[in-house]
Amino acid sequence: xxxxxxxxxxxxxxxxxxxxxxxxxxxxxxxxxxxxxxxxxxxxxxxxxxxxxxxxxxxxxxxxxxxxxxxxxxxxxxxxxxxxxxxxxxxxxxxxxxxxxxxxxxxxxxxxxxxxxxxxxxxxxxxxxxxxxxxxxxxxxxxxxxxxxxxxxxxxxxxxxxxxxxxxxxxxxxxxxxxxxxxxxxxxxxxxxxxxxxxxxxxxxxxxxxxxxxxxxxxxxxxxxxxxxxxxxxxxxxxxxxxxxxxxxxxxxxxxxxxxxxxxxxxxxxxxxxxxxxxxxxxxxx
Amino acid sequence: xxxxxxxxxxxxxxxxxxxxxxxxxxxxxxxxxxxxxxxxxxxxxxxxxxxxxxxxxxxxxxxxxxxxxxxxxxxxxxxxxxxxxxxxxxxxxxxxxxxxxxxxxxxxxxxxxxxxxxxxxxxxxxxxxxxxxxxxxxxxxxxxxxxxxxxxxxxxxxxxxxxxxxxxxxxxxxxxxxxxxxxxxxxxxxxxxxxxxxxxxxxxxxxxxxxxxxxxxxxxxxxxxxxxxxxxxxxxx
Numbered sequence: 001x002x003x004x005x006x007x008x009x010x011x012x013x014x015x016x017x018x019x020x021x022x023x024x025x026x027x028x029x030x031x032x033x034x035x036x037x038x039x040x041x042x043x044x045x046x047x048x049x050x051x052x053x054x055x056x057x058x059x060x061x062x063x064x065x066x067x068x069x070x071x072x073x074x075x076x077x078x079x080x081x082x083x084x085x086x087x088x089x090x091x092x093x094x095x096x097x098x099x100x101x102x103x104x105x106x107x108x109x110x111x112x113x114x115x116x117x118x119x120x121x122x123x124x125x126x127x128x129x130x131x132x133x134x135x136x137x138x139x140x141x142x143x144x145x146x147x148x149x150x151x152x153x154x155x156x157x158x159x160x161x162x163x164x165x166x167x168x169x170x171x172x173x174x175x176x177x178x179x180x181x182x183x184x185x186x187x188x189x190x191x192x193x194x195x196x197x198x199x200x201x202x203x204x205x206x207x208x209x210x211x212x213x214x215x216x217x218x219x220x221x222x223x224x225x226x227x228x229x230x231x232x233x234x235x236x237x238x239x240x241x242x243x244x245x246x247x248x249x250x251x252x253x254x255x256x257x258x259x260x261x262x263x264x265x266x267x268x269x270x271x272x273x274x275x276x277x278x279x280x281x282x283x284x285x286x
Numbered sequence: 287x288x289x290x291x292x293x294x295x296x297x298x299x300x301x302x303x304x305x306x307x308x309x310x311x312x313x314x315x316x317x318x319x320x321x322x323x324x325x326x327x328x329x330x331x332x333x334x335x336x337x338x339x340x341x342x343x344x345x346x347x348x349x350x351x352x353x354x355x356x357x358x359x360x361x362x363x364x365x366x367x368x369x370x371x372x373x374x375x376x377x378x379x380x381x382x383x384x385x386x387x388x389x390x391x392x393x394x395x396x397x398x399x400x401x402x403x404x405x406x407x408x409x410x411x412x413x414x415x416x417x418x419x420x421x422x423x424x425x426x427x428x429x430x431x432x433x434x435x436x437x438x439x440x441x442x443x444x445x446x447x448x449x450x451x452x453x454x455x456x457x458x459x460x461x462x463x464x465x466x467x468x469x470x471x472x473x474x475x476x477x478x479x480x481x482x483x484x485x486x487x488x489x490x491x492x493x494x495x496x497x498x499x500x501x502x503x504x505x506x507x508x509x510x511x512x513x514x515x516x517x518x519x520x521x522x523x
Binding site: 161165 | 337339361368394436
């Protein structure tokens with residue numbers, strides 16, 4: 001029994017990282033109607049970013065999140081200009097294809113540099129032990145970092161001027177222009193933040209599990225599930241849905257082989273889509 | 287007379303369909319100019335082309351003598367060219383107060399945000415009561431007040447209003463017109479596109495009558511109101 005409980009707590013901690021990853025996808029999707037298929041490969045870049053930075057500066061790995069967030073913002077601007085800026089306002093298929101193309105480029109370059117063999121970040125925070133189960137410090141630290149970033153994003157979107165401009169553009173792009181808001185700038189900013197969030201979630205995952213340049217794909221899929229559960233553009237909603245997904249994983253892991261988990265998750269995905277058909281492509285505006 | 291806003295031979299349309307065929311307007315400082323015409327005459331398209339929301343095919347838009355034709359809508363808004371669009375176009379997921387805040391987004395309007403917010407709340411006490419509510423939960427009349435209030439938060443040099451009274455109860459429409467009258471008295475330059483020809487002719491200084499994308503009649507509002515063809519076609523007299 002305590003095994004299930006421990007597994008669920010683990011799932012809960014990892015789930016907040018899923019939530020963080022999903023926030024990146026959901027912010028971009030909600031604000032600009034772009035399904036960003038570079039999401040997974042950017043998560044993988046976050047993992048390797050952490051690997052490289054930690055090799056160069058073997059400090060507490062969680063402090064390295066700050067430079068990774070900053071680099072993620074820059075990377076986001078670059079990806080925006082390459083793959084999104086030119087197709088804004090066209091059909092969703094255009095941006096889907098263009099971001100998919102950039103995704104393949106990132107994976108191709110990443111494979112050339114790092115091959116597809118596994119890497120890991122050799123950093124361990126001491127955890128604590130309850131009964132015969134040990135909660136690793138890394139899990140706790142990663143979850144804490146994810147929650148802090150989610151709260152920061154929430155504050156940014158609801159309390160600051162640029163954050164409100166992002167919400168205004170998400171709500172009504174043409175009206176935002178009439179207010180003097182440059183929608184292009186805001187879209188670029190939202191995209192950059194989305195990419196930074198994806199990169200930071202990858203960086204957190206890299207402190208928990210070994211990874212390859214292809215590892216982002218699984219987290220991208222989980223991000224879709226979380227986004228569908230949570231709706232678009234609500235950071236705390238994504239966090240909650242991520243935790244829910246993590247809990248679910250934790251609850252079933254002791255009983256079934258890990259390879260069955262995607263089946264369960266996507267079963268859930270389909271159920272949510274069928275039950276809330278409007279939840280996915282339209283924003284919940286009354 | 288100095289025209290704040292001068293429109294020269296404006297042409298535009300949607301896709302292959304040309305809607306405006308060379309519209310010229312002069313908007314004098316401190317006056318209320320009204321644009322009337324049948325449905326499909328190009329009133330809304332005129333405002334949207336002036337703003338840049340619809341691309342301009344030909345002609346020029348001058349603001350205080352400066353050519354701003356090719357500027358994007360946000361660049362024009364930052365210069366004080368303000369459009370209260372048809373259908374209100376609020377930010378539905380944002381609160382009433384946040385909608386008003388977005389009005390004060392530009393550098394020009396920011397310093398006066400607090401004063402303007404108070405002024406808007408004085409003018410529309412209903413908005414103050416509902417300031418924490420999401421704008422999508424407001425009634426039609428309240429939404430129009432919010433759209434107007436948001437426009438006023440922008441510190442307009444020229445306030446352009448598209449269909450002020452559309453879909454509103456007569457009492458509410460009357461109230462909004464009175465507000466406009468007050469603003470006009472305070473010296474604000476206003477361009478009004480209206481279905482309610484009667485009221486807009488009575489309130490405004492100068493009137494343009496559009497038909498099929500061209501200016502058919504123009505003149506002092508009082509004179510236009512007395513023209514036989516206007517009385518027959520638009521006032522039902």
